[in-house]
Amino acid sequence: MNIRPQVRFLSDQLIEKILDESRDILCKLGTKIHNEGILEMLSGFGAKVDRTTNNVIYTQEIIDKALSTVPSSFKLYDTSGEETHDFCDNNVYFTPGSAALNILDSETGEIRRPGTSDYIKYVKLVSSLDNITSQSTALVPDDIHEKISDSYRLYLSLMYGKKPVVTGTFTVDAFNVMREMQIMVRGDSKNLKEKPLTVFSCCPTSPLKWSDVTSQNVIDCGENRIPIEFIAMPLTGFISPVTITGTLVAHTAETLSGIVISQLANPGAPLLYGGSPAAFDIRYETTPMGAVETQMIDCAYNEIGKYLGIPTQAYISLSDSKRLDAQAGLESAMGATLAVLSGINSISGPGMLDFENCQSLEKLVVDNEICGMTLRMAKGIVPREDFPALPHFQELLKENHLLISDHTRKYLKDEHYFPGKVIDRANLSRWQSEGSLTLKERAKSEVDKHIANYTPTDLPEEVKKGLTGLMITESKKHGMDSLPEQNV
Amino acid sequence: MDIINSISTQLISGNDKDVASDTKKALDSGISAETILNDGLIMGMNIIGDRFRDHEVFLPDVLMAAKAMYAGMELIKPILIKSGISSRGKIVIGTIQGDLHDIGKNLVGIMLKGAGYEVIDLGHDVSPEKFVEVAKETGATIIGMSALLTTTMANMKEVVKILKNENLDGKIRTIIGGAPVSDQYASDIGVDKYSFDAGNAVDIVKELMA
Numbered sequence: 001m002n003i004r005p006q007v008r009f010l011s012d013q014l015i016e017k018i019l020d021e022s023r024d025i026l027c028k029l030g031t032k033i034h035n036e037g038i039l040e041m042l043s044g045f046g047a048k049v050d051r052t053t054n055n056v057i058y059t060q061e062i063i064d065k066a067l068s069t070v071p072s073s074f075k076l077y078d079t080s081g082e083e084t085h086d087f088c089d090n091n092v093y094f095t096p097g098s099a100a101l102n103i104l105d106s107e108t109g110e111i112r113r114p115g116t117s118d119y120i121k122y123v124k125l126v127s128s129l130d131n132i133t134s135q136s137t138a139l140v141p142d143d144i145h146e147k148i149s150d151s152y153r154l155y156l157s158l159m160y161g162k163k164p165v166v167t168g169t170f171t172v173d174a175f176n177v178m179r180e181m182q183i184m185v186r187g188d189s190k191n192l193k194e195k196p197l198t199v200f201s202c203c204p205t206s207p208l209k210w211s212d213v214t215s216q217n218v219i220d221c222g223e224n225r226i227p228i229e230f231i232a233m234p235l236t237g238f239i240s241p242v243t244i245t246g247t248l249v250a251h252t253a254e255t256l257s258g259i260v261i262s263q264l265a266n267p268g269a270p271l272l273y274g275g276s277p278a279a280f281d282i283r284y285e286t287t288p289m290g291a292v293e294t295q296m297i298d299c300a301y302n303e304i305g306k307y308l309g310i311p312t313q314a315y316i317s318l319s320d321s322k323r324l325d326a327q328a329g330l331e332s333a334m335g336a337t338l339a340v341l342s343g344i345n346s347i348s349g350p351g352m353l354d355f356e357n358c359q360s361l362e363k364l365v366v367d368n369e370i371c372g373m374t375l376r377m378a379k380g381i382v383p384r385e386d387f388p389a390l391p392h393f394q395e396l397l398k399e400n401h402l403l404i405s406d407h408t409r410k411y412l413k414d415e416h417y418f419p420g421k422v423i424d425r426a427n428l429s430r431w432q433s434e435g436s437l438t439l440k441e442r443a444k445s446e447v448d449k450h451i452a453n454y455t456p457t458d459l460p461e462e463v464k465k466g467l468t469g470l471m472i473t474e475s476k477k478h479g480m481d482s483l484p485e486q487n488v
Numbered sequence: 489m490d491i492i493n494s495i496s497t498q499l500i501s502g503n504d505k506d507v508a509s510d511t512k513k514a515l516d517s518g519i520s521a522e523t524i525l526n527d528g529l530i531m532g533m534n535i536i537g538d539r540f541r542d543h544e545v546f547l548p549d550v551l552m553a554a555k556a557m558y559a560g561m562e563l564i565k566p567i568l569i570k571s572g573i574s575s576r577g578k579i580v581i582g583t584i585q586g587d588l589h590d591i592g593k594n595l596v597g598i599m600l601k602g603a604g605y606e607v608i609d610l611g612h613d614v615s616p617e618k619f620v621e622v623a624k625e626t627g628a629t630i631i632g633m634s635a636l637l638t639t640t641m642a643n644m645k646e647v648v649k650i651l652k653n654e655n656l657d658g659k660i661r662t663i664i665g666g667a668p669v670s671d672q673y674a675s676d677i678g679v680d681k682y683s684f685d686a687g688n689a690v691d692i693v694k695e696l697m698a
Contacts, residue, residue, distance in 0.1 A: 400594060404551045429671060429684030
């Protein structure tokens with residue numbers, strides 16, 4: 001009797017056609033891969049490799065071989081080893097938009113570079129937001145050497161947060177340090193392989209290219225069974241065809257090439273069929289994440305991923321606005337709604353403004369409510385002792401209300417999502433009596449409350465010391481005698 | 489005084505049977521009805537009222553607590569009356585003449601009763617004269633009126649006029665509520681207070697009776 005509400009943009013025939021065309025591109029034009037070891041490996045599997053241009057021409061056989069070993073699901077576990085995610089079917093999980101260079105300062109309204117204290121506040125906040133299941137390394141602190149800002153973000157996330165981390169490296173070298181940190185948390189590499197703690201973003205460079213860093217990262221993660229998410233970023237009419245269908249072909253080709261690299265090197269390596277394509281705005285020369293076409297591309301490639309039996313990811317439910325305003329709300333809510341209705345397994349976006357460039361803690365609190373509402377929606381409409389209906393109405397006419405009926409008390413909290421105080425549902429007079437607070441003011445107050453109520457995680461002290469030791473060693477390599485202060 | 493704390497705790501949890509049995513135990517052990525009322529029942533309702541305001545609990549929890557409050561009150565009320573201790577206060581409520589929309593007013597009644605007040609609910613379509621007449625008869629010190637329609641809310645003003653004519657303004661206070669009325673409207677028609685919801689009505693009654 002129940003259905004999981006769902007939207008679809010592509011027919012199976014269109015999906016098959018897009019897949020055929022993408023494979024054709026890989027088998028005729030190929031991709032460039034700037035990584036000697038991977039070129040060698042692919043050549044060994046029968047791909048045609050041109051050493052002078054680093055171009056790889058794929059074969060239908062290696063694409064099929066790669067697709068045959070991709071896991072159809074995988075799980076994530078928090079720092080204490082508790083399962084938090086089961087990426088399969090239409091299970092959906094939200095994670096904050098990652099790697100913002102800026103933060104919207106809640107005191108001054110200034111968009112500025114974040115520091116260590118901002119990052120720690122962010123982790124503390126995310127720790128207590130119920131509808132956001134993982135942390136992402138959402139900010140790039142500027143008070144640490146830029147060569148180690150990737151491992152430093154993971155370090156702070158593991159020190160202060162319990163939730164799994166969506167992250168990535170900026171350099172090849174950082175991978176080892178970031179792997180080492182995760183092994184410290186899990187105890188040994190076997191435990192880490194069994195209970196993944198992070199997802200690493202691996203981004204091909206559109207059109208049809210893989211850099212040394214990201215392609216190597218695909219291999220390194222696979223060897224350690226660290227899940228990855230492919231983030232292909234075609235832009236309509238710019239570096240992919242102007243049409244949504246044409247851009248889906250580009251996205252599919254780039255993602256399939258990543259799957260080939262991943263699965264031929266490490267069959268069965270866990271991965272998310274993800275991306276961050278955009279409908280390029282030719283007026284502003286920007287990549288709007290809130291554009292409806294961007295969101296349609298996201299939902300559609302997710303359908304292709306699902307068609308291939310692979311769990312999915314997208315950068316959706318974020319905004320291009322520079323402020324926590326109506327545009328921020330409408331773009332994020334529309335994205336989150338579509339993402340949940342499409343069953344995108346890992347939804348990256350909450351908190352993000354300005355085309356993935358700016359995180360806002362206040363927006364994160366608001367988005368947490370958008371996530372809560374859409375997650376409720378995903379549960380659909382389920383009869384809960386509603387039939388026969390007659391007794392409920394007899395009770396209503398007898399008592400004049402159903403406020404304390406058994407049925408109400410039993411199902412109130414399952415049937416209804418009650419947002420936090422950031423969402424205004426008071427009547428006018430109550431709202432006025434509570435200070436006539438704007439959304440921004442309410443969000444600020446909630447951020448402060450969450451951060452004040454933060455309780456440290458149960459990560460053992462010796463693990464924290466180990467992580468800090470590792471990070472200090474890294475920072476010394478880059479001329480820093482000590483790590484930035486962590487007083488928040 | 490453990491039994492008094494238990495009354496409060498059980499009331500907050502909405503366990504009417506436990507509140508009744510604890511109240512009985514407390515009376516049997518010689519604790520006064522007044523102590524049970526103030527330190528057990530009303531204390532519990534105050535706590536749950538605060539939690540409701542802070543969204544820690546929801547309306548059904550408050551109403552379940554109110555139901556538990558009645559269970560305790562049933563047992564101590566005869567003793568309170570006998571010893572000359574009146575209830576926490578008497579309030580006449582009703583939906584104003586011409587208006588049949590009474591769900592909000594009913595909710596106010598439940599909440600006020602739950603808070604320990606004696607509520608005389610006149611129902612809906614109540615004439616201004618009836619409000620004043622019943623308040624005088626019962627010794628109620630507050631009249632609470634509700635309206636949902638802009639066409640009926642004007643009738644509330646008549647109550648204020650009658651009270652004035654009979655020199656009862658100040659002695660019998662007035663509160664209004666309902667979708668079309670406001671703080672401004674209350675002061676425009678000379679009503680003492682406006683309440684924006686049922687929880688707020690309890691706070692205002694407390695304030696007026698203090």
